Amino acid sequence: MQSVINIKNVTKALDGREILKDISFSVEKSDIFGYLGPNGAGKTTTIRILLGLFQADSGNVEVLGKNINLSETRRKIGFVLDADGLYDNMTAEDNLLFYTMIYSVPEAKERIKALLKTVNLDDRAGDMVKTFSRGMRQRLALARSMVHDPEVLILDEPTAGVDPSGQIEIRQIMIDISHKENKTIFLSSHNLDEVQRICNRIALIDRGKIKLYGELKILRSGMGKGIVEINTGQPITESLEIEIKGTPALGLQEKNAETLIFSPGEGTGISDIISFLGNRGVKIEGAVKKEASLEEIYSEILKKAEPS
Amino acid sequence: MRDKYLRDTGLIIKTSIKNNIHLKIPLIIYIIVTILSVTGITAIFIIVSILPAMKVGAPDISYIELFSGIIIFTACALGVGVYLNAFAFNSIIREKAKGNIESLLATPLKAESIWIARSIAIFIPGLVVGELFAVLVMIAINYIYFIPEIGFILNPWAAVSSFLIVPLVFLALSFLAHLVGLTSRAASANLIVQIFLPVYANIMINLSNQHVLEITSWTFAAANFGLAAAIFIISIFLMGRLKKERIILSG
Numbered sequence: 001m002q003s004v005i006n007i008k009n010v011t012k013a014l015d016g017r018e019i020l021k022d023i024s025f026s027v028e029k030s031d032i033f034g035y036l037g038p039n040g041a042g043k044t045t046t047i048r049i050l051l052g053l054f055q056a057d058s059g060n061v062e063v064l065g066k067n068i069n070l071s072e073t074r075r076k077i078g079f080v081l082d083a084d085g086l087y088d089n090m091t092a093e094d095n096l097l098f099y100t101m102i103y104s105v106p107e108a109k110e111r112i113k114a115l116l117k118t119v120n121l122d123d124r125a126g127d128m129v130k131t132f133s134r135g136m137r138q139r140l141a142l143a144r145s146m147v148h149d150p151e152v153l154i155l156d157e158p159t160a161g162v163d164p165s166g167q168i169e170i171r172q173i174m175i176d177i178s179h180k181e182n183k184t185i186f187l188s189s190h191n192l193d194e195v196q197r198i199c200n201r202i203a204l205i206d207r208g209k210i211k212l213y214g215e216l217k218i219l220r221s222g223m224g225k226g227i228v229e230i231n232t233g234q235p236i237t238e239s240l241e242i243e244i245k246g247t248p249a250l251g252l253q254e255k256n257a258e259t260l261i262f263s264p265g266e267g268t269g270i271s272d273i274i275s276f277l278g279n280r281g282v283k284i285e286g287a288v289k290k291e292a293s294l295e296e297i298y299s300e301i302l303k304k305a306e307p308s
Numbered sequence: 309m310r311d312k313y314l315r316d317t318g319l320i321i322k323t324s325i326k327n328n329i330h331l332k333i334p335l336i337i338y339i340i341v342t343i344l345s346v347t348g349i350t351a352i353f354i355i356v357s358i359l360p361a362m363k364v365g366a367p368d369i370s371y372i373e374l375f376s377g378i379i380i381f382t383a384c385a386l387g388v389g390v391y392l393n394a395f396a397f398n399s400i401i402r403e404k405a406k407g408n409i410e411s412l413l414a415t416p417l418k419a420e421s422i423w424i425a426r427s428i429a430i431f432i433p434g435l436v437v438g439e440l441f442a443v444l445v446m447i448a449i450n451y452i453y454f455i456p457e458i459g460f461i462l463n464p465w466a467a468v469s470s471f472l473i474v475p476l477v478f479l480a481l482s483f484l485a486h487l488v489g490l491t492s493r494a495a496s497a498n499l500i501v502q503i504f505l506p507v508y509a510n511i512m513i514n515l516s517n518q519h520v521l522e523i524t525s526w527t528f529a530a531a532n533f534g535l536a537a538a539i540f541i542i543s544i545f546l547m548g549r550l551k552k553e554r555i556i557l558s559g
Contacts, residue, residue, distance in 0.1 A: 014557065052414070053552050053556055074415065081410055083406055084406075086408075088327075088406075089328075090327055102316070102416070
């Protein structure tokens with residue numbers, strides 16, 4: 001698959017402090033790539049390098065196979081930064097018009113009209129941006145990032161400070177952009193639920209190092225490996241519990257009224273657990289191999305990274 | 309390439325002016341301060357210097373030219389300078405904090421274009437208002453005091469200094485202030501423009517008033533031109549600091 005963003009062994013120090021320590025990852029075409037990490041982990045520095053605002057001290061950064069410092073490359077990137085950078089004393093339409101002129105967009109008026117409709121601001125086109133809520137500003141910033149029909153969108157916490165309904169709206173716009181317009185999205189976010197909902201691949205950065213990187217689905221099943229939830233549909237007897245506990249390989253973790261949660265040892269699979277219970281006459285209504293949530297993965301990785 | 313550079317610069321100038329003129333409070337402050345200052349200083353020089361000179365049977369034309377020149381100079385300097393004072397804060401500090409500058413830097417625009425455009429944008433409206441005030445004051449004092457007695461008075465060197473060279477000084481100051489504001493703490497730029505106007509206007513008026521450097525002489529024009537050139541040269545010298553990374557980190 002074609003890499004749209006390629007970061008290889010990038011390091012960056014600011015004021016003598018190493019912010020990025022040899023980070024590498026790539027973002028493929030049409031990905032919605034989640035870039036996660038705690039405050040001060042290096043997310044914004046990475047974004048600034050990707051936008052050509054900062055120069056990496058070493059390593060290689062390519063967007064669409066080209067050097068980021070080329071004006072031609074920057075034309076193919078849209079962005080929403082942490083501070084939206086909108087002009088408060090100009091209308092929504094004029095804010096977009098300004099950027100269409102920067103990028104020399106043909107038929108700008110039509111493009112603006114369509115974009116304002118995409119972000120549900122077509123009825124506020126002539127209003128000053130200073131009258132907009134945080135959610136509306138972020139939607140307008142998102143529209144601005146697309147005025148020149150870029151191939152890649154780099155978004156720095158686009159839903160930060162936005163109310164839940166606004167977040168849902170922005171999320172839907174991002175999904176539409178990715179799916180309908182086939183854009184690649186690099187999304188830096190603190191919102192794990194949001195990333196879990198819309199991203200297909202992620203990277204987790206902590207203290208300047210990439211701690212986790214890959215396909216979210218694989219990471220979730222990989223990290224959740226071993227957790228098996230069995231629903232018996234009938235109360236679990238004490239004698240059964242004693243029997244299960246007497247077989248440590250099954251790794252019983254938790255027992256609820258009609259549910260058993262196992263973390264089986266090596267060599268023991270879900271089928272072994274099912275046959276163990278089946279042999280004892282236990283009716284099994286459901287068996288689920290549990291995937292780890294992104295929140296669990298995040299906490300686990302950061303916990304491991306904590307200095308002892 | 310050069311056309312593109314000029315087009316980008318023109319675009320940012322237009323947008324910055326458009327955004328600034330909607331800032332009602334600074335605009336009201338600017339207009340009130342300029343009207344009060346220009347009217348006050350005009351009144352003082354008319355009462356203290358021009359009226360007594362006009363009461364003499366044969367007024368000394370060079371004396372009248374000197375003081376009417378000082379009035380026009382003051383009107384121009386205040387018009388341009390106060391605008392710079394009122395809007396420098398918004399142009400540099402607020403736009404840096406609100407991310408407008410960082411967003412522009414992430415586009416294909418050059419940092420130099422942004423710097424030049426913002427410096428000019430903060431200067432043009434002040435220039436228009438300042439020159440308008442100066443022309444109005446010049447016409448008013450001529451019609452009220454001079455034309456009935458001695459005819460239209462306007463010294464060519466005073467006109468050159470006031471209408472051309474004083475704006476040049478403030479344009480150079482705008483370049484320097486924006487360069488400093490973009491590449492270091494934005495408050496430093498604000499401080500530069502706040503201090504410059506009263507110090508500059510006072511020194512120039514006093515030098516002219518005491519006949520050390522008369523506004524009606526070519527030396528006054530040359531001294532001001534030299535000042536503008538010196539400020540431009542400092543700006544060019546500091547241009548190397550205009551790096552995207554520095555601009556963002558200085559925010």
